[in-house]
Amino acid sequence: MSKPKVAVYKFSSCDGCQLSILNLEDELLDLAGAVEIAFFLEATRRVLPGPYDIGLVEGSISTPHEAERIQEIRHQVRFLIALGTCATSGGIQALRNFTQVDDLAVIVYEHPDYLHVLDTSTPISQHVKVDLELWGCPVNKYQVLECVAALLQNRTPYLPTHSVCLDCKRRGTVCVMVANGTLCLGPATRTGCGALCPASGRGCYGCFGPAPGAEYATTAHLLQSKEHYPGEAVHLMRNFAGYAPQFREAVDALVGGSENEPAL
Amino acid sequence: MPEGHLEIGAIVTLEKPEFNRLLVAIQEQGYETLGPTIQDDTIQYNRINGLDDLPRGMTSKQDAGYYRLEYSGHNNYFDVTPGPQSWKGQFFPPRTELLTLYRQNKRDWSAEKTQPNQPPTALIGVRPCELAAIQVQDRVFLRNDLSDPLYLSRRERTFILVANCLHPGGTCFCVSMGTGPRSHSGFDLSLTELNDVFLMEIGSEAGRAILADLPWQPAAAFSLQAAERGFEYAIRHMGRTIPDVERLPEALLNDLENQQYDDVAKRCLSCTNCTQVCPTCFCWDVQEVNNLSGSEVRRERVWDSCFNPMYTYVFGGNTRPNTRSRYRQWITHKLASWYYQFGVSGCVGCGRCITWCPAGIDITAEANALLSEVKA
Amino acid sequence: MRQNIEVDALARVEGEGALYIRLKDGEINDIQVNIYEPPRFFEGFLQGRYYQEVPDITARICGICPVAYQMSSVQALEAALNITISPEVRALRRLLYCAEYIESHALHIYMLQAPDLLGHDSALSLAKVAPDVVRQALRLKKIGNSLLRVVGGRSVLPWITQTFRWTMSLSP
Numbered sequence: 001m002s003k004p005k006v007a008v009y010k011f012s013s014c015d016g017c018q019l020s021i022l023n024l025e026d027e028l029l030d031l032a033g034a035v036e037i038a039f040f041l042e043a044t045r046r047v048l049p050g051p052y053d054i055g056l057v058e059g060s061i062s063t064p065h066e067a068e069r070i071q072e073i074r075h076q077v078r079f080l081i082a083l084g085t086c087a088t089s090g091g092i093q094a095l096r097n098f099t100q101v102d103d104l105a106v107i108v109y110e111h112p113d114y115l116h117v118l119d120t121s122t123p124i125s126q127h128v129k130v131d132l133e134l135w136g137c138p139v140n141k142y143q144v145l146e147c148v149a150a151l152l153q154n155r156t157p158y159l160p161t162h163s164v165c166l167d168c169k170r171r172g173t174v175c176v177m178v179a180n181g182t183l184c185l186g187p188a189t190r191t192g193c194g195a196l197c198p199a200s201g202r203g204c205y206g207c208f209g210p211a212p213g214a215e216y217a218t219t220a221h222l223l224q225s226k227e228h229y230p231g232e233a234v235h236l237m238r239n240f241a242g243y244a245p246q247f248r249e250a251v252d253a254l255v256g257g258s259e260n261e262p263a264l
Numbered sequence: 265m266p267e268g269h270l271e272i273g274a275i276v277t278l279e280k281p282e283f284n285r286l287l288v289a290i291q292e293q294g295y296e297t298l299g300p301t302i303q304d305d306t307i308q309y310n311r312i313n314g315l316d317d318l319p320r321g322m323t324s325k326q327d328a329g330y331y332r333l334e335y336s337g338h339n340n341y342f343d344v345t346p347g348p349q350s351w352k353g354q355f356f357p358p359r360t361e362l363l364t365l366y367r368q369n370k371r372d373w374s375a376e377k378t379q380p381n382q383p384p385t386a387l388i389g390v391r392p393c394e395l396a397a398i399q400v401q402d403r404v405f406l407r408n409d410l411s412d413p414l415y416l417s418r419r420e421r422t423f424i425l426v427a428n429c430l431h432p433g434g435t436c437f438c439v440s441m442g443t444g445p446r447s448h449s450g451f452d453l454s455l456t457e458l459n460d461v462f463l464m465e466i467g468s469e470a471g472r473a474i475l476a477d478l479p480w481q482p483a484a485a486f487s488l489q490a491a492e493r494g495f496e497y498a499i500r501h502m503g504r505t506i507p508d509v510e511r512l513p514e515a516l517l518n519d520l521e522n523q524q525y526d527d528v529a530k531r532c533l534s535c536t537n538c539t540q541v542c543p544t545c546f547c548w549d550v551q552e553v554n555n556l557s558g559s560e561v562r563r564e565r566v567w568d569s570c571f572n573p574m575y576t577y578v579f580g581g582n583t584r585p586n587t588r589s590r591y592r593q594w595i596t597h598k599l600a601s602w603y604y605q606f607g608v609s610g611c612v613g614c615g616r617c618i619t620w621c622p623a624g625i626d627i628t629a630e631a632n633a634l635l636s637e638v639k640a
Numbered sequence: 641m642r643q644n645i646e647v648d649a650l651a652r653v654e655g656e657g658a659l660y661i662r663l664k665d666g667e668i669n670d671i672q673v674n675i676y677e678p679p680r681f682f683e684g685f686l687q688g689r690y691y692q693e694v695p696d697i698t699a700r701i702c703g704i705c706p707v708a709y710q711m712s713s714v715q716a717l718e719a720a721l722n723i724t725i726s727p728e729v730r731a732l733r734r735l736l737y738c739a740e741y742i743e744s745h746a747l748h749i750y751m752l753q754a755p756d757l758l759g760h761d762s763a764l765s766l767a768k769v770a771p772d773v774v775r776q777a778l779r780l781k782k783i784g785n786s787l788l789r790v791v792g793g794r795s796v797l798p799w800i801t802q803t804f805r806w807t808m809s810l811s812p
Contacts, residue, residue, distance in 0.1 A: 012678040015654050016703020016796045022751065023795055025782040029774070030556055032764045043751065044762030045651035063678045092700045093680040104684030115679055138703055138796040149556045158551055162536065162572040165622075169540030170358040170567050174304045174348055177622045179331050187535035187622060196793045201304075205696060207797075213573025215533045215587055222533070222623050235693055240700070 004053035004152065007039035008083075009073055011059025011066050012093055012121060016138035017084035018042045018058050024141050031145065034152060050076035054151060056144070060086040062093055062121040074128035081147060082124040085137040085241050089209055092137075094121040094243035121243070132157070137207035137240045140192045160191050163211045164204050167195035176203055183226055185236050188219040188250075209241035216250035224254055270472050276480040277461040277487055280341075284314040289474045290386045295423050298354075299388035305333055306347035309354075312388060319344050326434040326503070326615065329624030342389055342457045345433035348620050350543035351387055351394055352401065355418045358567045362414075362550070365561040380417030389427040393436075393614040395450050396443035397543030398424075403606040404546050423470060426454035430494040434503035435615030437628055441509065443612045445498040456491045463491050504615060504628040508635055509599075512609075515635055516600040520592065524633045529588035531623050536569035538617035538625070539594065544610050547575065570594055599631055652752040652762070654704045691717050699797050704747070706797045707740040707788075736791045736798065743784025743795065750777030 008018060022043060024031060038048035055077030061067050074080060082088050090097065096104055097120045105112035124130050134143055143159060150157035164186035168175065176182040176198050184203030186195070190211040197204050210216060216237075223233035234254060237247045270276070278286065287297050291313075299312040302319045312318065322344045323336040336343060363377045390398075398419075405415040429438070429445035438444030447454050452471035456463040463483055466472045506512070539545040549568035554561050568575055570593050576584040584590050602610030611627070618626045645661040655677045662670040682701055686694060698713040699706035711733060718725065725733075750773070751763040760766045767774035785795035792798025 010656060012680060014700050014703035014706075014797075016700075016706070019703050019747075020796050022747065023781075023785055025778040025785070027556065028778065029764075029767055029771075032767070034556055037762075037764060041649055041651045042654070043652065044755075044764060046761035046765070062680070065676070066678065092682075092685075092697060093678075095685040096681055099685075101681070104681040105679070107684040107687065108679065108681055117679060121680075137700065138794075145556065146553075149554055149558070152556070153554060153558050155554075158553070160549075160551075161574055162569070163534075165535040165537050166540060166567070166569060166572060169348075169537065172308070172349065172353075172358070174306050174308075175537065175620055175622065178329055178348075178620050179305050184622075187533040187537075193794070200793055211573075213534065215535075218531065218623070219533050219535075229690060232690070235690060239693075239697075 003034065003036045005038040005048060005050075006035045006054045006056065006148070007050070007052040007073075007077060008037075008042070008056045009039070009058065010042065011057065011070070011087070011124075012062040013059030013084065013086045013091065015042065015058070017086075017136075020138045020141040021056070021144055024145060027145055031148065035148065052077050053079060054148065055080045056083045057081065057087050057124050058083045060090045060093060060121045060123060061118070061127050062096075063117050065116065067118065067127060070124060070127050079131045079151060080124070080128070081132045081134055082130045083134050083144070084139045085135055085207060085209055086121075087124045088133045088135050088244070089241045090121045090123050090243035092240050095238070096121055097243050098238065123243075134159075135190055135209040135241070136192050140194075143192060161212045162191050163187050163214055164189045164191060164193070164195050164198070164208075167191050167193075168198050171195060171199065173199045176201060177226070181226065183223050183228070183232055183236060185219070185223070188214040188216050188237075188246075203236070205236060205239055206247065207240045209244050210246035214246075216246045217253045220250040220254045270466060270476050270480070272466050272468065272472055274472075275463060275465045275483045275488065276475070277483050278455075278464050278475075278478060278480050279461055280315070282478055283341075283462060285478055286474070287312065287314060287388070289477060290388075290423060290425075293384075293423070293470075293474065295384045295386035297386045297388055300342075300344065300346070302333065306331060306349075307333070307344055308347060308349050309351070309387075315341060318342070318389075323431065324433055326436075326619045327624075328435065328618050328626045329621055331619050340457050340459075342427040342455070343431045345429065345431070345436060346391060346394065346614065346616070348541045348616060350541065350614070350616065351390060351398060352543045352545075354385065354387065354422070355398070355401065355415050356405065356546060356548075356567075360414060360565045362563045362565055364563070367559045378414065380414055382418045382421060384421040384423070385418075386423035386425065388425045390424050390451070391429055391614070392426060392444035392447040393429075393438040393441070393612045394543060395424065395426055395447050396438075396441075396612040397614065399450055400544045400606070400608055400610065400612065401546060403608065404544075424451045424453075424467075425471075426451040426467075428454060428456045428491075428495070430457065430498050432498050432502050433615060433619075435618040435626075436613065437502050437504040437506060437615060438613040439499050439502050440504070440506040440628070441609060441611055441613030446495050456494065458487055458490050458494070461487060463487055504613075504618065504626070506628050506631050506635075509609070511635060512631060513600040513603045516596045516631075519634070520596070522634055524630065525588050525592050527633075528591050528625060528630055529586065531625055532571075532587050532591050533623055534571045534573060534587040534590055535622065536571040537620050537622060538627075539569040539571055540567060541616040541620045542598075543614060543616070544598075544612065545569070549575075570597075595627065595630060595634075598627070652755065654702065691721070703796055705740060705744055707737050707792070710798075711737060732791060736788065739784050739787035739791060741784070743781055743788060746777055746781035746784060750774065750781075 038052055101119050147157045177184045182203045185206040186204035189204050189206045190208040192208040234251050237251050298309050300307045301310040318341040320341050321339050323334055324344050325332045325334050361378050363375055365373050365375050405412040426447045451467040454465040547568045548565050550565050552561050552563050571590050576582050598610040643663040647659040650657045658674040660672040695710040695714050698709040701709045755762050755766055763774055788795045788798050
């Protein structure tokens with residue numbers, strides 16, 4: 001049996017998720033031996049023709065060109081994995097979705113008319129069928145490896161979805177909300193990072209996106225009641241995964257009807 | 265060496281500085297000594313070698329969803345009630361490797377079971393509620409028909425020195441649950457910290473042997489009276505109470521559609537914190553980790569929680585699909601069905617779930633609300 | 641004689657770009673570099689954000705060199721707020737930055753650039769003829785990442801802790 005062909009693509013993103021793959025220093029050569037890396041521009045200029053068995057897609061769709069390209073890629077790829085919070089929620093650049101992209105463009109560019117961008121930055125799943133979503137800003141490289149291993153071994157990958165709180169307790173990290181009054185999005189955020197931020201004494205900022213089944217609106221209200229400055233809770237949720245529907249709706253519930261809605 | 269013979273059940277006094285020699289004596293028996301220390305703005309159990317390692321003069325301000333360590337002004341070593349950590353992890357660690365499988369060829373595997381290798385450990389300053397919690401977990405993991413070999417080996421190699429409570433915290437309710445403020449059995453040694461001395465009670469032969477070689481003194485009547493007064497004070501100063509504990513099992517299980525569950529579901533985050541700090545909660549998940557080539561599989565047991573939405577996911581759906589159903593499961597198990605399952609309450613009244621709930625949900629308030637709404 | 645060199649997608653670089661060279665009689669007639677990396681408007685959506693949130697957001701400008709962006713934004717904030725940092729914090733930041741240098745330079749030299757100079761497609765194909773060199777490169781890269789993890793928590797997009805501690809402790 002020939003080795004499965006893997007393709008890695010970049011859309012609107014920071015390259016961090018692709019780098020996470022290259023950061024598998026101990027496993028990279030084994031991985032390259034187990035699969036055929038057929039398309040991965042950040043790592044190799046060699047491009048093998050499609051179709052590909054596994055496609056890892058980093059980034060969100062934020063330009064007309066990207067919206068076309070993802071359709072072509074979907075036809076080339078048998079199993080498509082959305083890689084990271086940009087690909088699964090629209091990413092930090094999806095903050096434009098809460099305002100007018102033209103207003104942002106004039107702040108940054110002298111000639112915004114040169115730009116060809118969409119009004120929104122959206123997750124891959126909003127454009128094509130996605131077979132698996134891997135959250136994280138950046139993704140956990142071991143989750144990437146687990147997915148590839150699972151596909152090679154024809155089994156379901158082990159990808160827990162519980163809250164960050166459970167990870168904090170497993171590693172013996174003291175709750176920053178209870179012991180320090182620090183706002184923390186951990187109760188509503190998906191596991192994957194290993195509870196890094198609370199372990200260093202700061203609150204979770206939700207970069208792994210919403211934990212399925214969590215209580216987003218209740219968490220938002222609780223955080224708002226403990227704010228140190230106005231808008232802190234909204235900003236915490238309207239961040240790297242802010243366009244994820246669960247966080248979006250929780251923020252809407254929080255600011256709904258409010259006269260002083262924070263800028264973003 | 266004092267005159268007289270020490271017996272199990274005897275109560276004697278030990279000068280406070282002698283506690284250092286007590287620890288050395290325990291260590292000389294081969295035990296690693298773990299006790300309360302200050303770490304990350306709270307109390308955590310770490311290796312201790314003497315009185316200097318203890319949180320002297322500290323106390324904690326605890327309320328629903330609130331914890332702060334404070335300096336009390338006096339000089340006691342064992343005044344501060346526990347932080348989020350319990351001794352549970354000592355016997356049932358958050359992550360345990362159970363076995364590793366190696367693929368020999370296409371068909372054959374070899375298995376390597378994890379062997380118990382925990383060094384003998386002495387738990388210093390175990391609170392009466394915590395000792396009760398260990399005894400509750402014993403009923404879960406050490407059954408006549410089935411016992412967990414890793415738990416058993418760790419439990420058997422443990423020396424327990426209890427510190428009775430004279431200054432309960434703001435979320436304590438051991439009196440309601442009948443587990444404190446004083447332990448009566450199940451320890452090797454117990455201490456009650458008075459202003460000038462430790463009052464030591466001998467609970468086992470191992471405890472007797474260790475204390476026998478130390479300069480103990482017979483307990484004076486006024487020391488015993490001071491301890492009694494201290495316990496009376498503690499009983500009167502519990503931060504929380506459940507007045508009708510004995511009504512709970514029947515009342516809760518006969519009223520599963522109580523409106524209070526809708527109310528608490530609006531506040532609960534389903535975040536799992538209460539179950540993780542609970543010294544008796546024992547939900548776990550078993551996961552298997554393969555390597556890339558599939559030649560090696562590690563099987564691990566990790567703490568899990570009935571508040572994890574995926575905990576009850578089975579093919580085709582989730583048996584507890586929302587926070588209301590998960591909270592109801594937790595409180596009815598803890599305070600009611602646990603009696604029928606294990607013969608005791610699953611709650612020891614330590615108050616951790618109240619303190620460490622980010623939303624400040626109070627099990628005593630919820631239990632009392634559930635009881636008051638029950639039709640008589 | 642007209643001849644064109646067209647590279648629609650530059651490989652082994654951070655970001656996205658294309659290169660078009662038009663030759664005429666062996667002379668370069670026209671060069672076009674097209675950076676089609678989509679704009680993400682960081683300067684725009686930073687407006688209205690609280691200063692504590694800024695370094696986390698600017699880190700996402702580039703996942704290969706996030707520390708550069710964290711550091712620049714935090715220095716800008718410090719200049720604006722007239723904050724002087726302690727020598728210890730400065731040393732920690734330098735350590736974090738050096739960790740990124742080590743990781744990023746190992747990546748750049750061995751995995752992105754060396755294949756071109758040695759006639760290979762990638763470090764992976766290079767590994768087939770010079771496995772020891774590539775293993776050494778990966779080891780070097782790993783050292784940088786380990787240091788990033790120790791100081792910054794994780795290797796990609798390290799999260800901000802001691803090195804930017806004032807942003808946590810300053811109350812409005």
